[in-house]
Amino acid sequence: MDNVPKFKTAIWRDEASPDNEFLAQKSYCHGYDVYGEMLGQASFSEYILTLFLGHKPEPDQLYLFDCMAVAIANSGPRDLAIRAAMNSGVGGAPAAANLMSFLAVASGNYQGSHELQQLVSWFVRFDLDYDKWIIALNAPNTERSREDIWEKFEHPPGFLPHAQQASQNTHDFLALRGLWNKYPAISWLKQNLENFENTLGMALGMNFVVAACFYHLGFSPDKAELCSLMLRLPGAAVHSLEAKQQGWKQFPFFGQQIELRNDPGEVGPLPDVSEILP
Amino acid sequence: MSIADLFSHENKIVTEMGRSYLSQRVVYRGKDLHHDLKNLSWLELFAYGITGRQFSESEVKLLNFIWVSTSYPDKSIWPNHITALAGTARTTPPLALAAGIASCEAAIFGGKPFKVAIDFFKRANSYVSDGGELADFVDAELKQHKVIFGYGRPLASTDERVPHLIKFVKENSINSLEHFNLAIKVAILLKAKKHINMNVAALYAALGADLGFDAESFHMYMTLCFVAGMPPCYIEAKQDVEGAFLPVRCDRVEYTGESQRPW
Numbered sequence: 001m002d003n004v005p006k007f008k009t010a011i012w013r014d015e016a017s018p019d020n021e022f023l024a025q026k027s028y029c030h031g032y033d034v035y036g037e038m039l040g041q042a043s044f045s046e047y048i049l050t051l052f053l054g055h056k057p058e059p060d061q062l063y064l065f066d067c068m069a070v071a072i073a074n075s076g077p078r079d080l081a082i083r084a085a086m087n088s089g090v091g092g093a094p095a096a097a098n099l100m101s102f103l104a105v106a107s108g109n110y111q112g113s114h115e116l117q118q119l120v121s122w123f124v125r126f127d128l129d130y131d132k133w134i135i136a137l138n139a140p141n142t143e144r145s146r147e148d149i150w151e152k153f154e155h156p157p158g159f160l161p162h163a164q165q166a167s168q169n170t171h172d173f174l175a176l177r178g179l180w181n182k183y184p185a186i187s188w189l190k191q192n193l194e195n196f197e198n199t200l201g202m203a204l205g206m207n208f209v210v211a212a213c214f215y216h217l218g219f220s221p222d223k224a225e226l227c228s229l230m231l232r233l234p235g236a237a238v239h240s241l242e243a244k245q246q247g248w249k250q251f252p253f254f255g256q257q258i259e260l261r262n263d264p265g266e267v268g269p270l271p272d273v274s275e276i277l278p
Numbered sequence: 279m280s281i282a283d284l285f286s287h288e289n290k291i292v293t294e295m296g297r298s299y300l301s302q303r304v305v306y307r308g309k310d311l312h313h314d315l316k317n318l319s320w321l322e323l324f325a326y327g328i329t330g331r332q333f334s335e336s337e338v339k340l341l342n343f344i345w346v347s348t349s350y351p352d353k354s355i356w357p358n359h360i361t362a363l364a365g366t367a368r369t370t371p372p373l374a375l376a377a378g379i380a381s382c383e384a385a386i387f388g389g390k391p392f393k394v395a396i397d398f399f400k401r402a403n404s405y406v407s408d409g410g411e412l413a414d415f416v417d418a419e420l421k422q423h424k425v426i427f428g429y430g431r432p433l434a435s436t437d438e439r440v441p442h443l444i445k446f447v448k449e450n451s452i453n454s455l456e457h458f459n460l461a462i463k464v465a466i467l468l469k470a471k472k473h474i475n476m477n478v479a480a481l482y483a484a485l486g487a488d489l490g491f492d493a494e495s496f497h498m499y500m501t502l503c504f505v506a507g508m509p510p511c512y513i514e515a516k517q518d519v520e521g522a523f524l525p526v527r528c529d530r531v532e533y534t535g536e537s538q539r540p541w
Contacts, residue, residue: 007526010535016528024528031536038541056541096373104380145422147397147493149383149390154279161279202279257290258297260305267303267310 011051030054045069048230052223061217063178068213071173071206072228074235081106081232082239089240090251102236103229111207114150115157117225119211122157124221128188134199156200158208166193166204173209185212321345328498329491336450337489341499343446344482347439349506353523357381357388357504358511365515366523378508379501387479388504391427393497395483398426399457403487406460416467428461428480429468439478447485457487 014024027034030050038047042056045066049057057065075082085102107113118140126132136142137156144152155161174180180187189212193204214224243251296311298304304311306323307330315323322338333341353362357378364374383389398419405415419426431437447458461484465476482503486496515523 004530006530006532008532008534010533012531013533013535014528014531021527021529022525028538031539032541033538041541054536094370094373096369097376100373100376100380147394149393149497151494162281162284164280254289254291255298255300259290259292260297261292261294262308263297263305264308264310264314267313270302 010054032056048227049217052219052227053217060182064183064213064216067173067176067179068210069231072210072232074238075232076235077239079235080111082235085236085240086243086251090243090246090248092244095237095240098240099233099236102233102240106229106232106236109151109153109157110155111160111205113225113229115153116207116211116214116228117221118153118157119208120214120219120224121221123185123211123215128184130188130192130195134196137196137200155202158205158211159196159200160203160205163203164201165197167206170204170206170209173206179213183212183216185215188212324502325499328495331490333489334453336452339450340446340452340485340489343443344485345503345506347442347446348478348482348503350504351507351510353511353515355507356384358508361508361512362515362523365512366518366521368516368520371509371512374512375505375508379505382501382504386432389497389500391479392483392486392500393493395426395428395479396486396491396496397493398428399460399480399484399487400493402460402464403457412460412463413467416464416471420472426464426468428483429465429472429476430474431477436475437477440476440481443478443481443485452485452488454488457484460484 011030013028015026015028017023017025026036029038029047032038032042032050038050042050043062045062046057049061049065053061077083077086081102084105085098088098088101105112109115122133122136126136137159140153140155140157160166174186174190174193180190186209189204189209196204210228211224214227219227294308296304296306296308306315307326309315315326318326318332319338319342321342322333325338325341326332351358353359360381361374361378364377402412402415402419406412416426444462447455452458458481461476461480465480468474468476482500483496486499491499
């Protein structure tokens with residue numbers, strides 16, 4: 001068996017059951033006994049952070065993570081990605097299809113995880129250097145030296161191209177005591193919000209605040225991208241279920257709202273099959 | 279961009295791409311689907327949907343050959359492996375294929391190489407057309423990016439698809455082969471310079487450019503290029519014993535992390 005390909009992991013260890021080598025009798029996550037010790041003691045957030053960070057989180061990390069997770073767990077039924085999940089759910093597709101639909105739409109440059117990844121990578125490089133941030137935000141595609149599967153940014157990442165002032169929700173997030181007074185990136189965003197918005201002519205979006213949180217949690221850009229998608233799934237789940245339960249008759253259908261600019265008109269009649277199908 | 283853009287788009291879908299008049303007819307990019315386009319092959323319709331133009335018979339034959347030549351029902355290849363796992367886990371065919379397709383947008387094969395490579399050949403062609411030396415362009419690209427997508431291959435040093443595709447191109451009258459010829463020249467340069475061989479992504483991308491695709495439309499066209507290899511992987515895994523596709527014993531996973539510690 002020694003020349004057989006083998007998985008390698010620094011995250012997880014299963015101890016085999018004495019009577020079945022394919023069944024774990026003990027499982028360890030970063031060295032912690034998951035079912036023997038963590039279960040019953042660790043909260044869900046603690047466990048998620050342990051998975052991503054590689055160790056048990058500190059209480060302040062846990063608080064920051066929980067705040068952020070609550071902030072993004074559901075963006076409501078107007079959100080593009082949630083609507084994707086709902087459009088899957090309303091037809092009665094499998095649950096996984098609803099979440100896959102959400103993930104696809106939530107992954108992009110516009111309020112998505114790829115935008116977030118870019119922001120976290122800039123936090124890693126610029127920290128809180130306002131001037132460097134402004135240069136990058138004003139020309140977000142400068143470092144793009146060749147084609148990529150991701151298209152160019154059409155707006156400064158982290159900002160809302162269709163709004164000029166941040167929402168009250170974003171202000172509330174930034175003003176949360178326990179965050180801005182503790183985490184420099186949050187207070188920096190709070191202090192510079194007006195400068196940013198005046199300079200760029202658009203509103204600071206939630207993704208920028210979330211990126212600041214991931215930065216303080218020590219998440220790499222890739223970890224932040226993935227974790228943010230995961231943390232946004234609950235909203236997709238419940239709204240897709242609701243759409244399924246409500247049924248298609250109650251779900252908005254925009255067939256009559258289509259304005260076709262190049263309609264050739266009726267080219268020919270439907271075939272006459274009345275002899276076969278009266 | 280402003281809030282005005284949102285107001286102007288509210289409650290309407292303005293389109294030139296098409297719509298269905300249910301119970302009556304369907305317009306597909308300006309043509310009646312059931313009358314004007316009914317005799318197209320599915321592949322022709324797909325390409326028309328992406329580019330808005332209809333390809334000649336020989337072009338469609340080439341587009342079809344590209345997909346056929348890279349449809350490998352080999353469960354060890356990563357996207358196919360996913361569909362086999364989906365089969366053994368008894369999930370549904372669409373979920374299996376959707377996952378397999380999505381995973382083809384990879385960095386070491388598939389999506390990224392195709393898109394980057396077609397852009398490379400278009401830029402290289404402009405450079406050479408403007409009187410530049412191809413070797414200089416290749417050197418500059420290597421200096422900036424270290425690799426040129428389409429050259430070198432994970433898992434194997436040569437690519438069996440390359441001779442088949444070259445033979446196909448030579449046996450069929452393809453109108454323009456400007457980028458294709460460029461890809462061959464780059465292959466000769468890189469073989470001499472870095473001892474690496476061309477893989478088929480370079481030829482697919484170059485031929486895509488010769489067929490008039492831009493990077494974005496080629497990216498979309500190639501989305502399904504591996505999919506025909508996936509159903510056999512799913513089906514066989516599903517026919518086999520449930521949960522038995524490459525089972526892994528506990529001790530077959532090498533652990534390199536922290537030792538046991540108290541929570």
